[in-house]
Amino acid sequence: MIxxxxxxxxxxGLLGRGLGAHREGSTLGKAEGSGGYxxxxxxxxxxxxxxxxxxxxxxxxxxxxxxAGDWHGKVSEIKKKIQSVxxxxxxxxxxxxxxxxPEHSDVVIVGGGVLGLSVxxxxxxxxxxxxxIRVLVVERDHTYSQASTVLSVGGIRxxxxxxxxxxxxxxxxxxxxxxxxxxxxVDDPPLDLQFNPSGYLFLASEEGATIMExxxxxxxxxxxxxxxxxxxxxxxxxxxxxxxxxxxxSYGFVSSSNHMETAIGEKVTLKRIHEVHVKVDxxxxxxxxxxxxxxxxxGAWSGRIAExxxxxxxxxxxxxxxxxxxxxxxxxxxxxxxxxGPGLEAPLVADPSGAYFRREGLSNNYLGxxxxxxxxxxxxxxxxxxHDFFQEKxxxxxxxxxxxxxxxxxxxxxxxxxxxxxxxxxxxVGPHPLVVxxxxxxxxxxxxxQQAPAVGRAxxxxxxxxxxxxxxxxxxxxxxxxxxxxxxxxxxx
Numbered sequence: 001m002i003x004x005x006x007x008x009x010x011x012x013g014l015l016g017r018g019l020g021a022h023r024e025g026s027t028l029g030k031a032e033g034s035g036g037y038x039x040x041x042x043x044x045x046x047x048x049x050x051x052x053x054x055x056x057x058x059x060x061x062x063x064x065x066x067x068a069g070d071w072h073g074k075v076s077e078i079k080k081k082i083q084s085v086x087x088x089x090x091x092x093x094x095x096x097x098x099x100x101x102p103e104h105s106d107v108v109i110v111g112g113g114v115l116g117l118s119v120x121x122x123x124x125x126x127x128x129x130x131x132x133i134r135v136l137v138v139e140r141d142h143t144y145s146q147a148s149t150v151l152s153v154g155g156i157r158x159x160x161x162x163x164x165x166x167x168x169x170x171x172x173x174x175x176x177x178x179x180x181x182x183x184x185x186v187d188d189p190p191l192d193l194q195f196n197p198s199g200y201l202f203l204a205s206e207e208g209a210t211i212m213e214x215x216x217x218x219x220x221x222x223x224x225x226x227x228x229x230x231x232x233x234x235x236x237x238x239x240x241x242x243x244x245x246x247x248x249x250s251y252g253f254v255s256s257s258n259h260m261e262t263a264i265g266e267k268v269t270l271k272r273i274h275e276v277h278v279k280v281d282x283x284x285x286x287x288x289x290x291x292x293x294x295x296x297x298x299g300a301w302s303g304r305i306a307e308x309x310x311x312x313x314x315x316x317x318x319x320x321x322x323x324x325x326x327x328x329x330x331x332x333x334x335x336x337x338x339x340x341g342p343g344l345e346a347p348l349v350a351d352p353s354g355a356y357f358r359r360e361g362l363s364n365n366y367l368g369x370x371x372x373x374x375x376x377x378x379x380x381x382x383x384x385x386x387h388d389f390f391q392e393k394x395x396x397x398x399x400x401x402x403x404x405x406x407x408x409x410x411x412x413x414x415x416x417x418x419x420x421x422x423x424x425x426x427x428x429v430g431p432h433p434l435v436v437x438x439x440x441x442x443x444x445x446x447x448x449x450q451q452a453p454a455v456g457r458a459x460x461x462x463x464x465x466x467x468x469x470x471x472x473x474x475x476x477x478x479x480x481x482x483x484x485x486x487x488x489x490x491x492x493x
Contacts, residue, residue: 003482003483006319006433006477006479006482006483007479007483010430010431010462010466010467010468010474010477011466012466013462013463013464013465013466100278100280100285100287101136101138101278101287101289102134102136102287102289103287103288103289103290104134104289104290104291105134105135105136105289105290105291106133106134106135106291106292106293107120107123107133107134107135107136107291107292107293107294107295107463108136108137108138108276108289108291108293108294108295109135109136109137109138109294109295109297110138110276110294110295110296110297110298110302110305111137111138111139111295111296111297111298111299111301111302111441111442112137112138112139112142113139113147113148113149113297113299113448114149114448114449114452115297115299115441115442115444115448115452115455115456116137116139116295116297116298116441117137117456118441118452118453118455118456118457119295119297119441119455119456119459119460120135120137120456121182121183121456122456122457122459122460122461123135123460123463123464125182125460126457126460126461126464127464128464136289136291138276138278140301146383146416146417148299148300148416148417148418148419148448148449149449151333151414151415151416151417152333152416152446152449153333153348153356153358153367153368153369154449155200155348155358155450156169156172156173156176156449156450157169157200157252157348157447157450158170158173158200158219158224158225158226158252159200159202159215159216159219159224159226159250159252159491160215160219160489160491161211161214161215161218161488161489161490161491162218162426162475162487162488162489163218163221163222164471164472164473164475164476164487165426165447165451165489166218166219166222166223166224167222167454167471168451168454168455168471168473169224169447169450169451169454170222170223170224171453171454171457171470171471172450172451172452172453172454173197175453175454176193176195176453177195177197179191179193179195198344198345198346198347198348198358198359199251199252199347199348200251200252200347200348200350201238201249201250201251201347201348201349201350202249202250202251202350202491203246203248203249203349203350203351203352203401204246204247204248204249204250204352205245205246205247205352206247208247208248208352209247209248211490212228212248212250213228213248215250215490215491216228216250219250219252224252225252226250226251226252227250227251227252228248228249228250228251229248229249229250229251230248230249231243231246231247231249233249234246234249237345238342238345238346240341240342240343240346240402240403240404241342241349241401241402242400242401242402242403244400245352246352251347268319268320268434269320269434270434270435270436271309271310271434271435271436272435272436272437273291273294273309273435273437273438274290274291275288275289275290275291276288276289276291276294277289292437293437293438293439293463294309294437294438294439295438295439295440295441295459296324296438296439296440296441296442297440297441297442298442299417299419299442299448300326300327300328300329300380300417300418300419300420301328302324302326302419302428302440302442302443303323303324303325303326303327306323306324306326306432306438307323307324309432309435309438310435311323311324311432311434311435311438312324318482319433319434319479319482320434322478322481322482323481324428324440324442324443324478324481325421325422325423325443325481326419326420326421326422326428326442326443327380327420327422328380328417328418328419328420329377329380329417329418329420330377330378330379330380330383330415330416330417330418331369331371331415331416331417331418331446332369332378332385332386332389332390332413332414332415333367333368333369333413333414333415333416334367334368334369334390334394334410334412334413335360335365335366335367335410335411335412335413336365336366336368336405336408336409336410336411337363337364337365337366337408337409337411338364338366338404338405338407338408338409339364340364340404340407341359341364341366341402341404341405341408342359342366342402342404344359344362346358346359349401349402351397351398351401353370353397354370354371354397355368355369355370355394355397355398355401356368356369356370357398357402365411366408368394368398369390369394370393370394370397372389372393378415380417383414383415383416383417384415385413385414385415387410387413390410390413395408418445418446419442419443419444419445419448420443420445420446421443421444421445423480423481423486424480424486424487424488424489425445425489425492426443426444426445426475426476426487426489427441427442427443427444427445427447427448427451427455427473427476428440428441428442428443428476428477428478429441429455429458429459429462429473429476429477430458430459430462430468430473430474430476430477430478431462431477431478432478433478433479433482439459439462439463440459440478441455441456441459445492446492454470454471455473457470458470458471458473475487
């Protein structure tokens with residue numbers, strides 16, 4: 001029964017139901033976070049986040065002329081006035097609270113990277129009435145010095161095997177090409193993203209050629225402009241490339257609990273988060289933020305955020321015991337210089353070995369790397385770079401594919417985090433089936449940046465309308481982890 005219900009899809013949007021926020025309850029745990037977005041403005045802070053949930057007990061409703069929101073606002077004001085006149089009161093009207101987030105927000109988004117901000121943008125863009133939805137974004141790294149968004153290689157491709165992934169990238173590319181139609185500010189200069197559509201070149205060995213051909217058929221059916229190239233065509237178009245071993249190439253441009261029992265006797269517990277505590281770094285100050293919805297867009301740390309809401313804390317094999325299978329994975333990016341390297345026509349090249357590279361700018365600089373084997377995964381506890389990894393695992397493949405890279409010189413390197421989905425390496429989008437007001441935008445395993453504009457819209461559509469509208473991302477719902485139904489993507493770098 002419960003499996004059938006999970007496959008049926010989504011229900012009415014939570015924001016459409018006008019859910020209120022409540023403050024009673026018990027603390028579930030803490031997670032790191034910082035930064036903020038209120039309405040259409042930015043509210044940068046450093047913080048810890050604590051989810052609070054309403055415990056068991058009788059519920060009551062207000063009567064009279066005041067709505068629930070007005071009532072809570074009046075009570076809050078009365079409390080502050082009383083505290084201000086008490087000796088030693090904790091609150092003072094003279095205190096500067098501009099560094100704290102608001103006390104109330106309709107949606108709290110945990111994670112201020114490109115995915116979290118995309119959700120915030122589309123919620124405000126698609127709201128029925130301007131100013132109707134209050135949105136707060138908390139981000140733990142307000143400098144973005146260690147954020148996955150700014151440490152990524154920045155490639156955008158359409159070569160996937162799942163139709164949903166292809167549609168996400170097609171939407172996102174169109175968004176970026178026309179960025180000023182969405183994000184231009186009156187009287188400000190036009191935005192320049194330095195969007196450079198030089199293409200993606202996937203190389204396949206003899207054994208991978210058939211899979212590539214099948215993938216290209218799917219890509220073309222979805223409207224992607226992708227062509228297949230033989231080794232001879234490759235040599236003619238890219239004379240700097242050694243095509244040995246290449247058979248084919250693809251070139252493309254706070255919660256309350258409610259115990260329930262199903263018709264066949266399965267017991268489930270529904271939860272709802274009512275409050276998020278945002279704690280300022282290097283301070284004992286914190287701000288409780290009442291909210292109706294929490295969006296988990298915490299990237300590599302989203303698995304930990306899910307645990308704070310009780311997700312996965314149940315008997316093994318049950319929906320309550322199903323974890324969000326997203327964990328941090330560290331990836332190295334190297335920048336090297338090679339005067340004789342490929343010219344401006346060079347696309348991003350993905351070698352069958354797993355090594356990849358793309359040109360960076362106009363000065364014969366290149367970015368690239370390679371994902372390590374499962375048994376060689378580096379420690380994600382820090383962002384230190386292993387320079388030997390380039391010499392031993394990356395450079396030999398680069399030099400074999402592009403002979404000019406024999407003499408390259410590495411200029412610098414850095415490490416960043418993947419929000420690695422250990423189940424099927426695809427994103428998790430939409431609501432949790434039991435923590436009914438937690439939504440996900442995470443787990444993209446390296447292709448979150450390129451799909452963020454479309455993912456943000458998809459999450460906003462589900463929250464506002466109760467279902468996906470532009471792109472049906474039902475295969476990416478959380479319920480697939482319990483059902484054991486992988487969204488199998490064959491084109492993962």
